[in-house]
Amino acid sequence: xxxxxxYPGTYDPVTxxxxxICERALKVFDHLVIGVAxxxxxxxxxxxxxRFDMLQTVFAxxxxxxxxxxxxxxxxxxxxxxxxxxxxxxxxxxxxxxEVQLAGMNRSLASEIETVFLTAAQxxxxxxxxxxxxxxxxxxxxxxxxxPDTLARLSEKLKNTQ
Ligand code: COA
Numbered sequence: 001x002x003x004x005x006x007y008p009g010t011y012d013p014v015t016x017x018x019x020x021i022c023e024r025a026l027k028v029f030d031h032l033v034i035g036v037a038x039x040x041x042x043x044x045x046x047x048x049x050x051r052f053d054m055l056q057t058v059f060a061x062x063x064x065x066x067x068x069x070x071x072x073x074x075x076x077x078x079x080x081x082x083x084x085x086x087x088x089x090x091x092x093x094x095x096x097x098x099e100v101q102l103a104g105m106n107r108s109l110a111s112e113i114e115t116v117f118l119t120a121a122q123x124x125x126x127x128x129x130x131x132x133x134x135x136x137x138x139x140x141x142x143x144x145x146x147x148p149d150t151l152a153r154l155s156e157k158l159k160n161t162q
Contacts (some may be wrong), residue, residue, distance in 0.1 A: 003028075003030045004031045004033060004081060005029040007033070007034050007035065008034075009035070010039040010051070011051045011055060012039075013046055015127050015146060016127070017091070026062075026064055026065075028158070029085065033064070033083060034066070034068070035077050036051050037070060045157075046153075047134055050153070054119075055067045058150065068081065074086065076105060086114050088102070088103070088115060089119070091124070091126070091128075099117065112152075132146065136159055142154075
């Protein structure tokens with residue numbers, strides 16, 4: 001049986017924190033589907049196509065990872081992918097309350113799908129996409145937190161929008 005997990009997020013943009021969770025998840029699951037959420041309520045900085053492209057570049061060489069955009073309910077997306085697991089990363093205790101709420105709600109909507117948590121590596125425990133964007137927009141160095149391609153695209157976009 002192939003064990004498929006869905007790893008959903010907005011990825012605005014993907015960071016090394018997300019990459020770290022994906023790499024470790026492949027020790028547990030056979031295949032990972034990275035679900036790029038539309039997330040219109042977050043008013044993402046990058047379009048869904050841009051976020052998708054950045055993830056494609058980061059994981060291009062990995063046959064065990066596929067990238068798919070989605071809008072609508074996460075549990076429906078997971079079902080479409082044939083996944084029985086939703087993967088989430090926990091960075092700090094502050095993530096816990098929201099994550100438990102999300103997992104509980106998803107379980108009540110789809111009892112056959114389990115949510116599994118992996119803890120973020122300590123060095124990325126404080127990373128978030130919006131903090132990375134903010135620091136970069138103020139000319140701070142975020143190269144430690146981004147894949148070189150993502151860094152280049154963020155720099156380019158900031159240059160064109162400032
Ligand atoms: N490393 C680095 N950053 C991380 C991280 C990690 N391991 N895990 C999370 N983050 C960051 C994200 O980049 C994001 O940063 P930002 O807020 O600065 O943009 C932040 O932590 C929050 O991430 P997350 O909790 O994953 O939110 P999200 O917006 O990325 O994804 C969805 C939320 C998509 C999973 C959720 O909205 C969803 O399921 N939507 C579909 C609709 C649905 O089904 N709703 C009902 C749910 S019960």
